[in-house]
Amino acid sequence: MSAPAEQPYRRGGDGSAEEAFTQCPMPVAIFDRTLQIVLASSGMAKESGLAEDEIRGRHGVGMLLGPAGAEVEQGIRRVFDSGEAETSDVWVDGGRGEGQRVWSVTLSPLRDSAEAVHRVQLTAVEVTELHRARDRLAALSEVSVRVGTTLDVSTTTQEMADMMVGRLADFVTVDLLDSLFRGVEPKPSAEGVALRRAAHSSVLPGVPESLIRVGDVDQYPEYSPPAKCLATGQSSLHNVPDAAITRWQAMDPRRAEVLHAHSIHSVMVVPLRARGIILGVSLLVRHRNPDPFGADDLLLAEEIAARAAVAVDNARRFTRERTTALALQRSLLPQRLPGQESVEVVSRYLPADSRAGIGGDWFDVIPLSGARVALVVGDVVGHGLQASATMGRLRTAVRALSDVDIPPDELLALLDDLVVHLAATDDAVAGPDLETVSDYVATCLYVVYDPIARCCTVASAGHLPPFVVTPGGTVELVDVDPGPPLGVGGLPFEAVTRSRGPSGLRKTKGSSNSLAHRTTWLRSDFRRSLERPPATLEDTCQAVLHALLPAAPSDDVALLIARTRVLDAHHVATWDVPCDPAIVAATRAWAGRQLADWGMQEVAFTVELVVSELVTNAIRHGAPPVQLRLIRGTALLCEVSDGSNTSPHLRRAQIFDEGGRGLLLVAQLAQRWGTRHRAVGKTIWAEFGLPERPA
Template identity: 55%
Template sequence: MTGPEASTDTEAVTDGDTTASVADAATATVDARGIVSGWSAGARALLGYRRSEIVGRPAARLLAVSAPLPDHVAQALRTLDERGRWKGTVTLRHRDGIPLDVPLLAHPRTARDGAREWLLVSRPEGSALDPAHDELDAELLEQSFAQSPCAEGIYDTELRLRHASEGVERVMGVAEKDIRGLRLSEFAPGPVADDIERHMRLAVETGEAQQLELPTRMEGHARELVWSLSIAPMRAADGRVRGVIVAAHDRTRQYVARQRLLLVNEASTRIGTTLDVGRTAQELADVSVPLLADFVTVDLLPAVTDGGEPPPGPLSGEVTLRRVACGSVLEGCPELVIPLGETAVYPRSTPPAKSLSSGKALLERVTEPGTMSWASQDPDRAATIRAFGFHSTMAVPLRARGTTLGVATFSRHRRPDPFEQDDLLLAEEITARAAVCVDNARRYTREREIALALQRSLLPAALPEHVAVEAAFRYLPTDTGAGVGGDWFDVIPLSGSRVALVVGDVVGHGVRASATMGRLRTAVRTLADVDLPPDELLTHLDDLVTHLSAEAAGGRGAGAEGESGGEIDGEISGDVGATCLYAVYDPVSRRCSVARAGHPEPAVVSPDGGVEFLDVPAGPPLGLGGLPFESVEVELAEGSLLALYTNGLIESRERAPDETLAALRTALARPAAPLEDICDTVLGSLLPAHPADDVALLLARTRALGTSQVVTWELACDPAIVAEARRNVSEQLALWGLEEAVFTTELVVSELVTNAIRYAEAPIQLRLIHDGSLICEVSDGSNTAPHLRRARVSDEGGRGLLLVAQLTQSWGTRQGAAGKTIWAEQTLPVEIG
């Protein structure tokens, strides 16, 4: 840096630096152009130039050699910036013309105007300080040890103390004369002293310095101190080790600060590992003990743990809190007064209530008057405070996003040092982190409960009793952070005593997936009422999912964020997709028709225990559109077991797919066992403790209707056959003991058979099914379906189906491969007695 101009020479460095304290120290500055910009009195004494004769002139004129410069000097100038400092000897020319070899130190630096410059410093060899300073130097050398800011002790090779600094006297609380000649283990006995002496012995024996950091409690100090020790051997002129010096530096503040930083870092990784409110609160307690407190409790507002919404803002007066977590340095948390899960009322004078009222963290010393106030309101708590010796406490409110969730209380009763303001700041830091995690868990729990409630309302609470199958199910929502999925199942009664078995899985999780699942389940039930074959039903369902995806895409394009597009209910709207398996079982023919859309294959367990997976063409997942679905029809023995499930059951990170399917085979190979037991066995064998996805499982054991329950007649296409049909039906009902149903059944048969003969084609077939109700079916070769209408007064016909609809419980039409079937079902009277 360039110094101010001056007209006279002084002993000060003229570039504005501090005054030179040594007369023979020569300093000068040179700017980036090689021009001298500063000149000291020591420089004038060395080379004889006055300031006015050299400042502003090239520094090269000071060199005793003419250009080109000596190689070592030129190289030093070129590389000065890179090396940071240069040291060497340069031959300079005195003002009288005499060359001088000058030892030189050159330092690059930045001037006040931002330019680069060099500070040159020289103290010629052979110069010495004022002899008058020698006595002062000796005194300073002696006092430097005695008054060293660190605690220093000199020990001989037998580790006996020879000299001690004033720092040792301050730390140990004894004078040097009282401990001189003693070993450390003799005037400060204990494990710490033994450890230090072990390192001192190593320094004496190996001649190598030792480093040691250790915490210790010392008499006269309230808190634990952390010392950093440097142990170095002391050598004689001949190199022999004559003793050892021990220098101890108090690093307590640095150690505590480092521990606090480590605690904050640990809190950021250990708190909030799950989306469980209680677990998150416990993680806060676990992190805080023992690094910060001896005993920690976490109490939350009951609304937080009950899934409700806590009141906004700070609380006032008495506060009711629920204990959700605790941690202690003592095993089993014996200090705990309020058991986990229980609620308690905190009076307004207690630290938790005061903290929640002010909305700020609170630090208090535990005093006897304060304990007495506890005793009048909560004797058990006061007794615990006295029994364990609580002496310092902090209460920190858990607040996140402007909402008060609860309070964390930190206490000390084993560590003698009380909490400090820095401890309160640390408690606030980790509690704030925990509060956000607790709030996230609370929000997730609330949303998950909403999704679960929605899904439970959309899934069947119980399966209907059906003549075709005996069924059981299991549904397990995932308990991971992904949220509730869109798995569903159903058992749908169909005409002709048939039954439809359905299992599906909507892509995604959360409320949106549950709502979509409900729409698809409703659609499947509606399509099932039309009696569509499985492949055709999936085709119609695929169209519906395609339309739903188009609606979602249109909403994202047209709506604003928070309405139709963007984030909705904590979920990102996306394409709708699903998989589905639809099976129809006929107990009369014992045939089962199955089709699937990207869904896992069903398993069939034969009555003898054999397990196979039906080879059903996979078909694309619903929503891709334009691709066909295929049905497979198989005949099942009575008592066979059908197992339908979602992919959450068989997708495993621990097992290979083949191993998972083998485990499923083993779990299902108990066809005679109760279905509920088989469900439990399957889930227990295949699922981990915390499934990663929702799981739906539907088991159905097939039944068959024999000749005693089903009668069929082939009819000619002749109106005269109607009377014969009525007669056959009457006789069969008499055999079944259903004489009360004869009149109605004859009317139904007359109408359906007459319509078939008049409007349809051969072949015509009449079938009666007795399965708890009475079903009358008439099949023909025509695909034209009749329509129910009201006849006018002048009409001669058109009242037949209206009559059938009024006389029976339900009626309908289903299409078949070679025509149609019109059916009507009657509810039979219940026999009493």
């Protein structure tokens, strides 16, 4: 049985259907089973560059789609076989300068009266702009996801460069104003500018197109495209060579060599601007991609740069605020630990990583009377400027209370009352628009070391006790039960006295004194860092931090290590004074002889006057026993103790008063003076500076 004869293509009776088809502005063609064009529209003729009569009878669609036509021809065959329409996007090379064109090709079956497919109609619609718009939206969406993942300027700019390479350019640089890295508000100038390379990226390994490394500064003359971009805030497109690029090459041979070596043919310069401030400039280059940059490429680059600039500005602002907060935190901590006769100290403060923010950790070393010293570490719960400010208030309060010379447990009780009062006061004055801290909670460890009695007294408010390294190298914890954190209120604190001074204080988190908590901090690596002490305390400090901390701690850390000393009989002289006014002269003479033995004749006269005044007051107004003690250290201390609990007060005596001038004389002659209460009685002390002696 022979196959039915192929029916010829039938035109409309009046020819209107054929006229409508042939005059259609869209590229449309009808193919027979041999893939020959039976009929084509004027749109097809226009796009192919051939007349309609020249198109008719041609085989395939190569004249329109070029090499991509082979895939479409396969689709035509499939439609003949299946009878189902197909639609696909086809990319066609538009030639140099035009880039790729995208056609949406629809293949539709045409059926005869027997419902058999005897023709296939091809309809092509150019969707290049639609695809470009879709790519731009995808790129901008990717910017939101990939750029600005961290609040770090270098990371953000590198993410921007990496995202544009391969998609938009072959080589990308991001240069920022050098002042931005120093925390100064960027101010571009119309003259030559110094830009620091924040990031660069390339399709070639090793970024061979770059003249400088990331972090280096490059100088751009005022006539260069980047300098003009910074001065005007306007983007620019350049083909190589044009006037601006040619002048730049002439003045910079190294840059000209790179342009020729990599056959760079198109350059685009885009400013990074956010919130009205120009932060820097991005340079985009093409050398592997043969198509020059176009207006659409410039628009996409500007949109990417604008979004990335906001992320860079956020990172810049965060860095500046973190630097400010860190500067505040460090300014509230001791800038220089005072020299002490009783202890040798080293300290460290390590801020938390950028995600956690600045905390409220602090430490202090406070000289006390009697050659004693107070060692303090503490932590305000929370992060940010509020925690730092609260830390500064608490540190100041601790110093003020230390001057009163009260026992450690009483000091913590008063500090607890202060924190409760601060919380109540701040809640009362806070307005609806002010951000306040809901709770004032802090921990504090307060240790007083006495180098003469060779003991330390420890009290803790929610803080882990101090570590002690014994002369034998054993690491121990002082057995003191931490009281509640500061701010709880109404609960007592415990103070314990240990006969050996602390060799190390480690600031830790938490308020638990459980066995599990102790075991965690006494793990083997930490114990070894203290049991085998290095040559210096600085080395010990580094060993402790290395044993306990990760590379980027999630919370800030304050570390204070103290090596104790003792003052023996060569540094301390004591004399029990009888309660007889006639003994004052003998006491003054004894003090003079002792100072002569120590080689301190320069201050003997002044000290004898103060000794005479203090001993006289103790005999007349105090109670037995009376004792005189001289302590030789970095300064000379004179202490007179008696059994009375009454405290002397400095006042200005009137003209006809018989007394009241003694303490005024002591205050004028001594560097410092004060009163220290004991369990029974009191001690009045005065401190004298020693004259400098040649080495």
